[in-house]
Amino acid sequence: MNNTLRTPVNKEVNVTSMYFKNRSQHLQAFPRRIEFDGNEYTFVESGFRYLVKKGQRFVELFDMNDGVNSYRLKFDNSEHTWTLVGMGELPRAMA
Numbered sequence: 001m002n003n004t005l006r007t008p009v010n011k012e013v014n015v016t017s018m019y020f021k022n023r024s025q026h027l028q029a030f031p032r033r034i035e036f037d038g039n040e041y042t043f044v045e046s047g048f049r050y051l052v053k054k055g056q057r058f059v060e061l062f063d064m065n066d067g068v069n070s071y072r073l074k075f076d077n078s079e080h081t082w083t084l085v086g087m088g089e090l091p092r093a094m095a
Contacts, residue, residue, distance in 0.1 A: 006086040007086055007087055009085065009086055010085060013034045013082050013083065014036075015034050016033045017033035017042075018031060030047050030062060031064060034071075034082070034084070043065060043066050043071070044064075044067055046065075048062065049062050061074055061085070068089070068090060069090060070088055070089070071084060071086075072084075
């Protein structure tokens with residue numbers, strides 16, 4: 001989600017659905033649907049997951065999209081909270 005149109009949000013969201021990918025003999029969980037500001041957003045089943053160490057703990061970052069917009073989500077495993085870090089339009093292909 002290297003997108004210059006991203007708008008910072010940094011607000012907690014509810015993840016209402018997850019899906020799983022089988023990677024190297026183990027399952028990885030990804031957010032499928034979130035609720036934010038009274039709206040529901042459903043992602044396509046393709047996304048990127050990054051594991052980032054912050055001090056002594058880890059957070060997971062997810063770059064997701066719904067086919068129109070891109071979203072960066074953060075899951076803090078120690079707090080068990082999801083944060084919508086930012087969102088923006090997906091880049092359009094040039095003709």
